[in-house]
Amino acid sequence: MMAPVTYENIKLFKDIAQTRSFSRAASMNEISQSAASQHVQDLEKTMGVMLLDRSTRPLVVTPAGEIYTEFCRDVLRRREEFEAVIDGMRQQASGTVRVASIYSIGLSEMAQLEEEFSRRQPQAHLAVEYLRPERVYAAVLADEADLGLVSYPEPSREITVIPWRQEEMVVAAAPDHPLASMERVYARDLNGVEFIGFDEDLPIRREVNKFFKEQGIEVNETLHFDNLQMIKEAVAHRAGVSIVPARILKDEVEQGRLVAIPIAGSELYRPLGIIHRKKKRFHPVGQGFLDLLREKPAVEVGVAP
Numbered sequence: 471m472m473a474p475v476t477y478e479n480i481k482l483f484k485d486i487a488q489t490r491s492f493s494r495a496a497s498m499n500e501i502s503q504s505a506a507s508q509h510v511q512d513l514e515k516t517m518g519v520m521l522l523d524r525s526t527r528p529l530v531v532t533p534a535g536e537i538y539t540e541f542c543r544d545v546l547r548r549r550e551e552f553e554a555v556i557d558g559m560r561q562q563a564s565g566t567v568r569v570a571s572i573y574s575i576g577l578s579e580m581a582q583l584e585e586e587f588s589r590r591q592p593q594a595h596l597a598v599e600y601l602r603p604e605r606v607y608a609a610v611l612a613d614e615a616d617l618g619l620v621s622y623p624e625p626s627r628e629i630t631v632i633p634w635r636q637e638e639m640v641v642a643a644a645p646d647h648p649l650a651s652m653e654r655v656y657a658r659d660l661n662g663v664e665f666i667g668f669d670e671d672l673p674i675r676r677e678v679n680k681f682f683k684e685q686g687i688e689v690n691e692t693l694h695f696d697n698l699q700m701i702k703e704a705v706a707h708r709a710g711v712s713i714v715p716a717r718i719l720k721d722e723v724e725q726g727r728l729v730a731i732p733i734a735g736s737e738l739y740r741p742l743g744i745i746h747r748k749k750k751r752f753h754p755v756g757q758g759f760l761d762l763l764r765e766k767p768a769v770e771v772g773v774a775p
Contacts, residue, residue, distance in 0.1 A: 477549060479509055483521075484542040486510065487535060490528035513538075554751035557613075566595045567759045570606040570615035574698040574718050575742075587759055594755045602696065603672070610745055616756045617763075622673035623743025632744040634763065637715035639678075639738040641731040642701075642722075644708045654734040657685035664710035665689035669696040674740060678713050681738050702728065715740045 478499070485495035486506060496506040514521050521535035531539060567587075571580070584596045601609065609615040611628060623631040641660070643650045649659060660682075667689075668675035675694075682689065692710045695701050701712050702719070706727050713733070722728035744763055746752075752760060 475513075477546070479513075480542045480545050482506060482509060483513065484539060484546065486522070487531045487539040487542075490530070492529075550749060550751070557751065557753065565593050565755055566597050567617070567756050568615045569596065569598045569617050569619065569759070570601050570609040571598055571619040572603055572606060572621060573600045574621070574715070575600075575619050576718060583759075583762065587762055590762070591755060591758050594758070596759065607745070610747060613747065616746065616750075616752070617760060618745040619742065619763075620745060621740050621742050622677070623741065623745055625745075628748055629745050630748045630750075632746075632760075632764070634742045634744050636739040636741055637717055639713050639733065639736070639740055640716045640719070641711055641733060642705045642714050642719055643711045643729050643731060644706055645726060645729055647708070647711060647729070649711060649731060650729040652731055655731045656734045657681075657687055657736070660689055660711075661687040663689055664692045666701050666704045666710045666712040667691050667694040668701070669694055672696065677738070677740070681713075681736070713738070 482495060482499050482501070485498050486492060489495050489498075492506045492510075493503045496503045499506070510522060517534070517538075519534040520532050521538055523530040523532055580598055584598075587594065587596055599609070599615070603620050606615070606618040606620050607629065610618040619634070623633075625631040641649060641655045649655055649663070652659070667678065690710075693704050695704070698714055698718050701714060702722060704710070705712050706722065716730050716732075719728055719730045723730050744760065746760075
């Protein structure tokens with residue numbers, strides 16, 4: 471009688487047969503090569519047939535192994551179909567698309583997207599939760615969110631990244647700051663200024679620091695925060711200037727609270743991406759919102775002339 475096998479072991483054997491390599495399949499499944507080899511030995515002992523011919527390099531799948539490989543593929547395919555159906559039933563029952571987003575995507579922009587989404591799918595509901603970047607990834611991996619919106623997106627074995635847009639970075643300053651009257655700021659103009667930065671664990675901090683290093687300038691960091699809203703407030707209260715995405719300054723620029731100044735000769739951009747679990751099959755409601763995001767990657771934002 472065949473010993474019970476797990477989905478993980480079924481995938482492992484399928485990968486071994488497909489790659490014709492214990493080492494590559496072990497790496498793909500994050501286990502040791504000896505553990506992969508032992509699994510196949512146990513499997514062959516249980517079945518009473520040889521599944522792999524190890525006397526050649528690369529190894530050869532035996533006729534019995536081909537049959538078992540096809541079985542593995544069928545089991546994994548059926549599992550994916552089952553999970554997609556169940557996920558679809560959950561979404562259909564609620565009619566809800568769950569989105570986890572970093573704070574700086576902005577309530578006003580999300581409200582515009584929700585309005586357009588409701589026009590297209592009146593019965594659907596958009597549930598948005600604003601989180602720190604690492605929590606967005608965690609929510610997507612735990613299936614607490616169907617989609618995630620993050621800056622500086624990073625793909626992984628379990629996460630797919632869809633590039634969304636590139637956001638120009640500008641200098642944000644209070645209207646009465648000495649830099650505010652300039653049409654463009656050169657990197658040298660920032661040398662020694664009082665500067666409001668991002669917390670050290672955020673990717674945007676690393677990119678801004680890289681820009682300063684490449685330009686050979688140093689700033690006097692007075693404050694640092696983990697979110698753009700606090701940075702904007704600090705700039706508005708004249709605690710210093712900052713470098714932020716131009717689009718998040720739209721409301722403050724229109725209100726006259728802040729000035730957004732382009733950086734001359736700079737290719738400093740903040741990339742945004744849409745993330746979801748790999749092999750996730752979207753219900754029409756979720757697919758509809760994903761399509762909407764891809765159709766509308768940007769909204770025009772005015773900056774200082």
